[in-house]
Amino acid sequence: MAQQYTRTAIGLHWIMATLIVAAFGVGLIVGDMTFSPTALLYISYHKWLGVTVFLFAVIRVLWRATHPAPGLDPNISRIENWLAHVVHMLLYVLIFAVPLSGYFYSLAAGFPIVYLGIIPVPSLIGSHPEIADTLKEVHEVFVYGMAGLVGLHVAGALKHYVIDRDGTLARMLPFLKRSDS
Numbered sequence: 001m002a003q004q005y006t007r008t009a010i011g012l013h014w015i016m017a018t019l020i021v022a023a024f025g026v027g028l029i030v031g032d033m034t035f036s037p038t039a040l041l042y043i044s045y046h047k048w049l050g051v052t053v054f055l056f057a058v059i060r061v062l063w064r065a066t067h068p069a070p071g072l073d074p075n076i077s078r079i080e081n082w083l084a085h086v087v088h089m090l091l092y093v094l095i096f097a098v099p100l101s102g103y104f105y106s107l108a109a110g111f112p113i114v115y116l117g118i119i120p121v122p123s124l125i126g127s128h129p130e131i132a133d134t135l136k137e138v139h140e141v142f143v144y145g146m147a148g149l150v151g152l153h154v155a156g157a158l159k160h161y162v163i164d165r166d167g168t169l170a171r172m173l174p175f176l177k178r179s180d181s
Contacts, residue, residue, distance in 0.1 A: 004070065005172060019052055026045050027143065030042045047113050051113065083156070084156065087149055090145075098146055101135060103121070107123050107124070
């Protein structure tokens with residue numbers, strides 16, 4: 001059986017998963033709203049979640065750089081090992097690309113970001129309405145790409161739990177026991 005992740009790695013994983021799902025949900029809600037004070041509030045929530053995801057992504061990468069992930073179960077096939085690696089690497093890229101693309105879209109559209117309504121986030125670009133729509137589309141492509149990868153990640157974890165019964169899911173959910181135990 002593969003080793004378990006550290007408590008910190010597990011905590012960061014689930015905090016980020018929760019934040020990403022929340023940001024995605026709020027983004028979907030905002031996308032269907034007409035412009036109003038309530039919509040602006042939800043947009044602020046969405047931005048704050050995005051900034052928080054970005055901050056936790058930095059922490060997570062720093063943690064991972066100093067605390068390597070445990071090895072996979074040696075019984076996992078080479079193709080599954082490769083696929084898991086590719087999905088994880090793409091997820092790491094997107095946990096930065098999604099909030100950054102949202103950040104640049106917001107700035108290009110002329111809307112600065114004030115984290116939690118208190119802390120102004122530095123603006124690396126000014127208002128550029130001519131590229132705002134393109135940046136919005138890039139953000140959406142990244143978001144839906146991440147959603148697809150999260151779906152693959154969850155499907156893989158469930159496959160290991162339900163079909164392979166190999167304890168892979170228990171590495172991130174320590175309260176689980178191996179299914180074959």
